[in-house]
Amino acid sequence: MALLEIQDLQIDFGNDSSAVRAVDGVSFDVEAGETVGMVGESGCGKSASALAIARLLPSPPARYAGGSIHLAGCDVLSLPPRGLRRLRGRIVSYVFQEPASCLNPVMRIGRQIRESLRLHRPEADSDAEVVSLLHRVGIASPERRLRDYPHHLSGGMQQRVMIAMALASEPQLLVADEPTTALDVTIQAQILDRLRSIQRESAMSLLLISHNLLLVAQMADRVVVMYAGQVVETGPARHVLRQPFHPYTRCLHDSIPRLGSDQSRLRAIPGQVPQPGHFPSGCRFHPRCPIVQPDCSRTVPPLVDAEPGRQVRCPYALALSPPDPSP
Numbered sequence: 001m002a003l004l005e006i007q008d009l010q011i012d013f014g015n016d017s018s019a020v021r022a023v024d025g026v027s028f029d030v031e032a033g034e035t036v037g038m039v040g041e042s043g044c045g046k047s048a049s050a051l052a053i054a055r056l057l058p059s060p061p062a063r064y065a066g067g068s069i070h071l072a073g074c075d076v077l078s079l080p081p082r083g084l085r086r087l088r089g090r091i092v093s094y095v096f097q098e099p100a101s102c103l104n105p106v107m108r109i110g111r112q113i114r115e116s117l118r119l120h121r122p123e124a125d126s127d128a129e130v131v132s133l134l135h136r137v138g139i140a141s142p143e144r145r146l147r148d149y150p151h152h153l154s155g156g157m158q159q160r161v162m163i164a165m166a167l168a169s170e171p172q173l174l175v176a177d178e179p180t181t182a183l184d185v186t187i188q189a190q191i192l193d194r195l196r197s198i199q200r201e202s203a204m205s206l207l208l209i210s211h212n213l214l215l216v217a218q219m220a221d222r223v224v225v226m227y228a229g230q231v232v233e234t235g236p237a238r239h240v241l242r243q244p245f246h247p248y249t250r251c252l253h254d255s256i257p258r259l260g261s262d263q264s265r266l267r268a269i270p271g272q273v274p275q276p277g278h279f280p281s282g283c284r285f286h287p288r289c290p291i292v293q294p295d296c297s298r299t300v301p302p303l304v305d306a307e308p309g310r311q312v313r314c315p316y317a318l319a320l321s322p323p324d325p326s327p
Contacts, residue, residue: 003173006028008067009026009067015060026230033205034205035220042273046209054084091173095177097181098181103158110146113168138160163198176207179191221236222234231303236309248288283297283300
């Protein structure tokens with residue numbers, strides 16, 4: 001049994017008379033010790049799906065309209081408040097983007113990390129454990145950092161503190177939502193390497209959310225590609241990057257900048273991700289699709305098996321646009 005199983009998840013926002021569906025029939029799972037990447041443009045439903053794992057979406061305006069979420073054997077959507085408090089932090093922890101907006105600006109970082117220890121591992125609530133956590137995430141001279149405020153730290157160090165806070169409870173699943181946003185490339189690589197190392201050491205599962213297909217493919221065992229509130233492709237990370245099936249995944253693949261390329265301009269995907277409540281009929285990608293067919297605007301394609309371990313939401317993906325086998 002998978003550590004996390006999400007089946008046909010549906011999330012609406014708004015009241016009954018004006019509700020819009022932002023997540024529509026999303027299904028995926030995460031095995032124990034596995035890294036799964038979730039990728040797609042901003043507004044495709046990645047973060048909403050991830051926040052739903054611990055029911056962190058405020059309700060209202062969010063409403064869980066259908067589907068199921070099972071985490072470590074618990075039916076998350078039916079848990080009472082006390083059960084949710086035990087689940088959050090101890091079973092699943094989050095690392096959010098923009099750490100400067102997540103850390104309390106008037107609390108020293110040592111105290112903020114100890115709050116997590118006090119709630120979930122009171123037997124380990126000590127400065128020594130905080131120092132150990134800061135060292136684990138790669139902060140130099142951690143003993144000197146306990147009394148620092150967030151504004152004393154760089155963006156990369158603030159993100160490392162966020163990771164330390166998430167790891168303090170020793171969760172079974174870590175959800176990292178755009179953990180390298182606004183950081184330079186060198187710091188991004190350092191933080192992702194640290195996450196990869198920690199994940200291997202602890203056998204913790206990792207759900208990594210990003211709009212960067214290449215970054216996710218480098219980190220993940222499997223990839224879930226989302227567009228307009230739906231999963232459009234899933235499969236092993238190395239296969240999805242090298243041979244993307246869905247036209248949307250191919251467009252993401254083609255937009256990756258490559259060293260040594262003679263292209264004068266990057267390939268962009270025309271148009272924008274449609275907003276919830278304004279999804280087009282039929283296939284939601286058809287207004288932007290390079291291989292669109294006449295019936296794409298009328299027929300809603302199902303997510304079907306393309307090959308063992310691969311699923312794709314497009315009946316024309318392989319017939320009209322064979323994937324390029326080159327990486």
